[in-house]
Amino acid sequence: MATSTPASTQKKDDWSSQKYVKNASFVPVLGAPVLQLLDPQPDEHILDLGAGDGVLTVELEKKCKSVVAVDASAAMIEAAREIGIKNAHVIDGHDLAEHELANGQFDAVFSNAALHWMKKDPSRVVQGVNKCLKPGGRFVGECGGHMNVAEVRASMHAALKKRGINPEEVDPWYFPSTKTYTQVLEENGFRVDYIELIPRLTLLTTDIAGWTDTFGFSFLRPFDSDPAERQRVIDEVQENLTFSQDHGAWYIMYVRLRFKATKIRD
Numbered sequence: 001m002a003t004s005t006p007a008s009t010q011k012k013d014d015w016s017s018q019k020y021v022k023n024a025s026f027v028p029v030l031g032a033p034v035l036q037l038l039d040p041q042p043d044e045h046i047l048d049l050g051a052g053d054g055v056l057t058v059e060l061e062k063k064c065k066s067v068v069a070v071d072a073s074a075a076m077i078e079a080a081r082e083i084g085i086k087n088a089h090v091i092d093g094h095d096l097a098e099h100e101l102a103n104g105q106f107d108a109v110f111s112n113a114a115l116h117w118m119k120k121d122p123s124r125v126v127q128g129v130n131k132c133l134k135p136g137g138r139f140v141g142e143c144g145g146h147m148n149v150a151e152v153r154a155s156m157h158a159a160l161k162k163r164g165i166n167p168e169e170v171d172p173w174y175f176p177s178t179k180t181y182t183q184v185l186e187e188n189g190f191r192v193d194y195i196e197l198i199p200r201l202t203l204l205t206t207d208i209a210g211w212t213d214t215f216g217f218s219f220l221r222p223f224d225s226d227p228a229e230r231q232r233v234i235d236e237v238q239e240n241l242t243f244s245q246d247h248g249a250w251y252i253m254y255v256r257l258r259f260k261a262t263k264i265r266d
């Protein structure tokens with residue numbers, strides 16, 4: 001299947017596959033229940049939206065006929081190719097609807113831990129998913145939901161406000177409630193079969209500072225030209241969250257939004 005990368009997707013890449021492996025290897029591991037909800041079949045063609053470094057995509061590939069992995073980050077797609085995902089492409093989820101992949105060829109679209117990064121226009125993303133799917137195709141995913149990582153988000157907002165920066169302008173996350181996302185799905189041609197917010201206390205592989213360095217890049221962008229101040233912000237966010245440490249291990253309170261939807265119209 002041929003695909004091209006439109007110029008509009010070639011943006012600054014904030015993702016680092018090295019940092020992801022070091023600080024966030026729990027993300028694909030904890031994606032197993034979403035894969036189970038998808039229930040991929042041996043004859044199915046599946047699109048993995050926001051596939052990242054491909055660790056979970058590899059598991060998906062074992063269970064179906066073919067997988068196309070797409071992600072907005074060139075670094076992550078390169079990492080996915082390095083572990084053997086051949087059909088991997090740099091595409092922003094917002095551009096999916098105009099892409100040649102959006103031709104009703106997929107049995108299912110799968111997405112783990114990625115949709116909440118597609119904040120600019122979540123409806124547009126779902127429209128793209130719809131166009132990729134055959135009639136009756138499934139959209140199964142998990143992303144951050146209402147009140148996800150609230151303690152780290154609040155600590156980052158406080159650190160930025162203290163420095164005279166409006167955190168709302170750099171907060172990259174869309175964490176919808178079940179009501180909000182049900183509406184987005186229903187307005188864009190889906191029937192919601194299942195949707196749930198799942199609180200999940202999550203053990204980190206490193207600490208809050210490692211997590212912030214990996215996922216907090218948008219909040220930290222105002223300090224890109226001042227590495228010392230950037231590090232001070234990271235340290236301050238962690239210092240404000242020492243209560244989240246237990247016996248040397250660091251935790252964040254994740255809230256996942258997990259759903260399964262079926263395409264019922266274009």
Ligand SMILES: C[S@@+](CC[C@H](N)C(=O)[O-])C[C@H]1O[C@@H](n2cnc3c(N)ncnc32)[C@H](O)[C@@H]1O
Pocket residue numbers: 015027028031049050051052053054055056070071072073076091092093094111112113114115117118
């Ligand atoms: C936390 S990672 C999850 C990766 C993978 N699905 C997993 O379970 O390990 C989030 C991914 O979403 C991707 N992403 C963020 N914004 C995106 C966008 N607008 N379109 C497509 N992918 C995007 C990032 O590049 C990153 O690889």
